[in-house]
Amino acid sequence: MVFYVKQGRLPESRHTYDDRNNLRLEELFGEESFDGAFSLLYHLHEPTRVKKFTSQSIEKEKITDEPYSHRHLKTSELGRKGTIIDGKHTILSNQRVRVQILKPERNTSDFYRNALNDMLLFVHNGSGKLVSTMGELEFAQKDYIYIPKGLTFRLENSLDSYFLIFQSKDDITLPGRYLNLYGQIKEGSPYYARDIRVPVLKKPADETGSYLVYVEFEDYFVVEERDYNPLDVEGWDGYLYPFAISTEKMAPIVGKIHMPPPVHETFSSKSMMVGTFLPRKFDFHPRSVPISYYHNNIDVDEFLFYSSGNFMSRKGIEPGSATLHVRGIIHGPQPGAIEGAIGKEGTDEVAVMIETYDHLLLTETGKKIEDPDYSMSWYQ
Numbered sequence: 001m002v003f004y005v006k007q008g009r010l011p012e013s014r015h016t017y018d019d020r021n022n023l024r025l026e027e028l029f030g031e032e033s034f035d036g037a038f039s040l041l042y043h044l045h046e047p048t049r050v051k052k053f054t055s056q057s058i059e060k061e062k063i064t065d066e067p068y069s070h071r072h073l074k075t076s077e078l079g080r081k082g083t084i085i086d087g088k089h090t091i092l093s094n095q096r097v098r099v100q101i102l103k104p105e106r107n108t109s110d111f112y113r114n115a116l117n118d119m120l121l122f123v124h125n126g127s128g129k130l131v132s133t134m135g136e137l138e139f140a141q142k143d144y145i146y147i148p149k150g151l152t153f154r155l156e157n158s159l160d161s162y163f164l165i166f167q168s169k170d171d172i173t174l175p176g177r178y179l180n181l182y183g184q185i186k187e188g189s190p191y192y193a194r195d196i197r198v199p200v201l202k203k204p205a206d207e208t209g210s211y212l213v214y215v216e217f218e219d220y221f222v223v224e225e226r227d228y229n230p231l232d233v234e235g236w237d238g239y240l241y242p243f244a245i246s247t248e249k250m251a252p253i254v255g256k257i258h259m260p261p262p263v264h265e266t267f268s269s270k271s272m273m274v275g276t277f278l279p280r281k282f283d284f285h286p287r288s289v290p291i292s293y294y295h296n297n298i299d300v301d302e303f304l305f306y307s308s309g310n311f312m313s314r315k316g317i318e319p320g321s322a323t324l325h326v327r328g329i330i331h332g333p334q335p336g337a338i339e340g341a342i343g344k345e346g347t348d349e350v351a352v353m354i355e356t357y358d359h360l361l362l363t364e365t366g367k368k369i370e371d372p373d374y375s376m377s378w379y380q
């Protein structure tokens with residue numbers, strides 16, 4: 001993503017062969033046509049070889065966004081379902097971004113590919129590995145996992161796994177202001193290149209059989225049936241690949257007085273910014289108010305997922321809670337929260353935020369887990 005990675009065996013030069021009798025088949029996997037980040041993959045078999053195409057419709061999530069208000073959704077109430085292919089609960093969405101919860105009930109040997117969206121997973125609970133054409137990437141609780149659109153993969157996850165997922169039509173990247181002229185993550189950023197884990201390529205699978213790849217579009221899957229194992233890559237190099245980063249490795253920025261959410265920014269796209277609130281010391285001004293002031297986000301909707309710790313500015317919040325604070329209506333600490341926070345030394349909270357530039361609409365699934373009294377929780 002920001003640094004060059006090389007794995008396995010590669011021809012000496014791109015677009016050439018080393019041994020005419022032992023050709024490796026090169027695939028360019030890239031964003032923005034041929035201008036964006038890309039990697040070159042070398043397959044044993046033709047990646048275009050598909051025995052059969054079928055399609056399956058996906059039931060479209062219905063929107064039920066009225067009345068317009070701040071919301072509290074209890075995602076712990078959502079049930080276990082399916083796999084990464086068919087088990088994602090969409091709780092909020094707009095034209096560019098989907099917010100989902102995945103609590104898989106099983107593992108599958110079938111593969112998945114998202115045709116339209118980059119995916120960012122936050123591991124609220126569980127562990128496992130992402131197995132893709134680019135290798136194996138292990139993950140654990142409190143990791144982020146970035147998955148570029150177009151990657152063929154499957155998840156092998158523990159059965160207590162619980163993921164928060166953001167899908168974005170716009171590329172999810174590291175914030176540009178964290179990068180220097182050379183693309184290196186700068187000093188002063190909340191994480192460093194060394195913290196980013198990349199997949200480890202294993203020996204290529206040179207196997208025949210029946211392999212299904214579910215390619216997700218807006219409201220249907222194209223299902224590819226392949227007769228060679230898709231994990232047949234002998235080597236790859238480049239800048240586009242899945243990666244993971246542990247939030248426990250991140251170093252939150254603190255100040256003399258309360259720092260606003262942008263200092264906790266972790267990733268960004270044209271349609272949203274992603275931030276992470278982590279355990280940290282509070283401000284060192286002797287009279288600081290250590291929690292946020294009232295704020296009126298006139299250009300963004302603010303989504304927050306509470307993963308662990310004590311959430312000081314909110315009452316009635318539990319691990320797995322998600323709040324949505326919408327534009328146009330002011331929000332901030334609930335009554336008594338400021339008084340309760342003064343004098344506190346720090347917080348142990350872990351929470352994931354996105355700010356979206358278009359309004360996030362509530363889905364029917366989101367409605368089912370909504371705390372209906374939340375918008376009145378400031379009136380006491």
Ligand SMILES: [Fe+2]
Nearest residue numbers: 295302325331
């Ligand atoms: Fe807020």
